[in-house]
Amino acid sequence: MKRRFLVKSTLALGALCGTGTAQAQTYPTTGVKMVVGFSPGGTVDVVARVLAEHLTTTLGQTFIVDNRTGANGMLAAQTVAKAEPDGHTIFVSNSSSITLNPTLFKNLTYDPERDFTPVTTVVAVPLILAVNPDNPETASVKTFQDFLALVKAKPGAVPFGSAGVGNITHLAFELLGDRAGFKMMHVPYRGAAAAQAAIFSKEVIAIFDTMAAVPHVRTGKLRALAVSSSQRLPALPDVPTVAELGYPGFDITFWVGLFVPKATPQGIVDRLNREVIAATAVPAVRAKLEMQGGVLTQTPAAFAAKVKSETAELAAIVAKAKITVE
CATH class of the missing domain: 3.40.190.10 (Periplasmic binding protein-like II)
Structure with missing residues (x-):
């Protein structure tokens, strides 16, 4: 009986994995909405539009940017958190909406860890x-x-x-x-x-x-x-980092990254990750992104670890400086 249960469980898991792989191979099957929490023309919006244009061409479906402005990105986050977890709704977010809002706002209507799966960062903007x-x-x-x-x-x-x-x-x-x-x-x-x-x-x-x-x-x-970044800014190569000036480990940047609803199949998350990384390697795309900051991509796991560590670091800064937001 026990052996039969194990066999059935293994077969079921295999079927799920197969389904996830098949979904990733056919993704996207319809238009994809890239939700941005800020107005057109800003860094987050520009990054989203550069990627949308390229992915529309390479993946054969229309990627459109949907600006849901308000509450420091919270409205956009809520929209994606409630969307179907099929990869057809993407949250293009700045770092603050993910790693800072949970500390600053007591009545946040979304939880970054519970509601989203990180895909990759795209650019990191040093201060x-x-x-x-x-x-x-x-x-x-x-x-x-x-x-x-x-x-x-x-x-x-x-x-x-x-x-x-x-x-x-x-x-x-x-x-x-x-x-x-x-x-x-x-x-x-x-x-x-x-x-x-x-x-x-x-x-x-x-x-x-x-x-x-x-x-x-x-x-x-x-x-x-x-x-403020760990590396010098290519646009200002003669300006040192704070870390170089005697404060090792100092690294605080504004980044833009992609997230999908939490239950999105891993195969689709990985497919999106690969496609975005490939896009950033295209010279014309990279040149446009570098006008917004340094191109920075990583695996979903590495991005998730970055979100976790940065959230803790910013929470410590907020607490020590006794910062409150009305």
């Missing part, structure tokens, strides 16, 4: 620590060490700008201050563009900016002191 060389207070700040000397001389009094309370551009300063032993005055703005405007108007002394800072660094309107 650029920048000052305004035309500001008399930072005219002489030419290096990261100069910056440390300035902020340590006036504990808690030197203002920095961010894209909002709890935003990654805020947490980067909190993490850096914790590691380097300084405290600054936080001035939150409504978005990265407003924070950048604030440094030009001399309202703040420093910002951790996005790739939008690169053109201004090249023209000399901003002075880049360091980048």
Whole structure:
């Protein structure tokens, strides 16, 4: 009896595996919706559209971008969490919606670990620590060490700008201050563009900016002191990483990745992973993605591990800095 049960169980498992393999081979069977939680033109939207255009051509079905804006990506996350787990609805998300929202918001209507399966990251966007060389207070700040000397001389009094309370551009300063032993005055703005405007108007002394800072660094309107990623930014190869400057392990970036509903067959997850990685190897596709950040792909398992470790790290930063969001 026991042996018969084992045989039946093995056959059933084999049938399921076979079904998953067959689904992966025929996927996609209809149009695919790529749900984005932010407005057209932003980094997440651009990455989604670059991939959608390529995958439509290579996989023979239409991949369309569906912008469900609102609540820092929460509306889009809810949409995908409730979708059929067949690979035909994909959540194209920034890192904050996955690793930060669970810590910042008490009544989150989705659970990243429970509701989604990671597919792969696509790009990772380092943050650029920048000052305004035309500001008399930072005219002489030419290096990261100069910056440390300035902020340590006036504990808690030197203002920095961010894209909002709890935003990654805020947490980067909190993490850096914790590691380097300084405290600054936080001035939150409504978005990265407003924070950048604030440094030009001399309202703040420093910002951790996005790739939008690169053109201004090249023209000399901003002075880049360091980048927040573990690797130097190809667009600014002479700017050192924070880790290089004496803080090993410092690595905080804004990434864009793909997720599918939790029960999506592994075969489809793996197929999507392979197709996206192949897309990033196409020179024309890669060139467009590199305008948004450094291309970064990985296996679903590696991505899942990254999400888990990063969520814990950000939760620790939020708790230590006592950050709360209304």
